[in-house]
Amino acid sequence: MKRVIITIIVVVGVLALIGWVLSNNKKENEAKTAVVAETGGAIVVKAAKVNRQPITLDFSANGTFAANQDLTLLSEVSGRVTRILVKEGARVSRGQVLAVVDPEILSLDKQAAEDALQKLKTDYERYKSSFETGGVTRAQLDDIELQLRNAEVKLQQANRRVQDANIKSPINGIINRRDIEVGAYLSPGTELFEIVDLSQLKLKVSANENQVVNLKLGDKVAITSSVFPDKEFNGTVSFIAAKADNTLNYPIEITVDNNTSVQLKAGMYGTANFRFPQQEPTILIPRGAFVGGVNSNRIYVLDADSTARTREVVAGRILGEQVEILRGLEEGETVITSGQINLVDGAKVEAQLDSTADSQSQVSTSN
The missing domain is CATH 2.40.420.20 (conserved putative lor/sdh protein from methanococcus maripaludis s2 fold)
Structure with missing residues (x-):
């Protein structure tokens, strides 16, 4: 009995809901008909x-400053570090010696290469004289010539390793990180220093297709930074991507001179303000x-x-x-x-x- 009552209640509820929906639809149709009648x-x-x-073609784009050059200097020789001549934060010039590797073994390798070369030169002259008198064959003379050339190459390599014992900076910049200590043993590929050049910075931003068509290399751009709100820096568009990225925007790089009294740093946020002549x-x-x-x-x-x-x-x-x-x-x-x-x-x-x-x-x- 209770189940029958519940069924009846459900049926009545469904019928009531259907009636309400039909009534509501009728009102909406009447409203639409009234609008059509009025018009x-x-x-x-x-x-x-x-x-x-x-x-107005002007627009702004936010980005991050990157160093003009960011270099991780690697060891090209094997040996033990005997001296380190710079500290972190030091400003260095291209060609400046940063550290010295124990040159003793390298010098011995150079001396051995010189001795081997000198011996082969003497042998070559002897073989050459014998060849002229028929004492040796042409193949034997060619072989000694090849050994002589190889010895000259080995001496050049030894000289280069001796030179590389004085580890020099390849760029102007600042020592941002030092990865070695005196007494450390180096192998080729060991990380030595991180050097960054902040004389110029690159502000990396992006522009959409409507904005990028108005840009060209060499355009001047006004740069602002939240850390120096009262300063405006001058930038120049130095790169415009030929292809859009995954967000359908075009990466742009703006070179900013950083030789003012206010020093920007790599990693800071900046805003590029692109300004154009007034359009008709x-x-x-x-x-x-x-x-x-x-x-x-x-x-x-x-x-x-x-x-x-x-x-x-x-x-x-x-x-x-x-x-x-x-x-x-x-x-x-x-x-x-x-x-x-x-x-x-x-x-x-x-x-x-x-x-x-x-x-x-x-x-x-x-x-």
């Missing part, structure tokens, strides 16, 4: 007056005004008798949510910005002014 059967759309608007006002319409997308180049224009007419236009730059119109539309005309999906050429419409599109007076390419 005389015209299709309700949104529209905006076409006018010329100024374009141009006709702009919302992206949503295009039928099927901007590539269709087709829009609806409102005639004086409230009739929608299709119009072919030539689109230019896409500036955010606005599109530049190069040809096909005149200032003062009215373009339909919403509701085109319900339109055909010649359809009667009831236009509501799109205040958002009409009130926009300036367009920027910034994100």
